[in-house]
Amino acid sequence: MVRTLVFDVGETLIDETRIWSRWADRLGVPRFTMLGVLGGMAALGQSFEEAFQLLRPGFDVEAEQEAWKRDDPDGLRVNFDADDLYPDVRPCLAALRDLGYELVIAGNQPPQAYDALAAMDLPVDAIHTSDGWGVAKPAPAFFARVVEVTGREPGDILYVGDRLDNDVLPARAAGMRTALIRRGPWGYLHALRPEAAGADHVVDGLDDLVSVLGVTKV
Template sequence: MVRAVVFDVGETLIDETRIFTRWAARLGLPAGTFLGLIGACAATDRPLSDAFAIARPGIDLEAEIARWAHDDPEGLRENFDADDLYPDVRPALTALRDAGLAVVVAGNQPPQARAALEAMGLPVDAIRTSDEWGVEKPDPVFFARVADLAGVPASDVAYVGDRLDNDVLPAADAGMRPVLVRRGPWGYLHAERPEAARCAVVDSLGDLVGLLAR
């Protein structure tokens, strides 16, 4: 029985379109070109960082982020806010809590992401990031931390994410119930793979109540 639902962040709760469109402008590329590079990386199992390296060979991403912060200290830059939430997020999280499930957010995110998420006033019980834990998905230690945070055995946790490799299959290996949300470049592509048969696939977070709250 599922007693806690844990969510990834990027392309699960947060639509990253605006983030990568701003990055395209920063890198001097048309938005469609940079988004296409991201999609190509998703399709060929290359890390997201390769899209930046292809767009600007030799880029030092951390140094570029620091320069961007200096150039535009008041802008969102590579960050997100409540305007980037997918529209089904608040209703789905509320419905899950109303159904008696614990709701947690835990994903691979930089230090500022937790404050950004907390500022949204989401109906969740806890928010944590890989940065503060010092471990990233798909490391099994991350998912052990998830279960500890949820306060229930791993077998009672559903982990919801947009990627098979980073999110739902490692969660399944940790004993959790895996749920793939089919959105974002990885979500659409990974839903077509044979390995997706190991998890539930949903097109909206609104489908989770009927799937999990039984």
């Protein structure tokens, strides 16, 4: 029986449109081009880092982020805030908490993401990031930490994310139940793959998850 839900961050809770639009502006390419190339990377099974190399061969992401920070120290740049939450996040987390589920956020995120998420005052029991743990998805050690911090049996945990490779498949290999959310480039494309049938649930939004899990209280 599912007792704990663990949520990925990017394109699960956070709409990354503004982040990638700012990157497009920084690189001097049309926003449509930036977003289209990201979709292409998702379709080809490549990482988002490859989008930078396609648009700017030899591009040094870390060096550019440091330069950007110097140029715009008070701006959001590659970061997010509460305005980037998908509209269903707050009401659905509140509904799931009312049903008695333990709610945890755990995803691949840089150091500043923890403070950004904590400042949103979301109705969750804990927030964890790959930076804080020193291990990132899809490494088995990441999902072992999920089990450790929740104190649950793997089968009592439902991991919710937008990707098969980073979320559904490794979480399932760790013995967890899984939900693939169809949003963001990876979410829509991965939902079409045969491996998506291995997810316990494929949902269009968090409200669908509430409907699925809301039939009984924990």
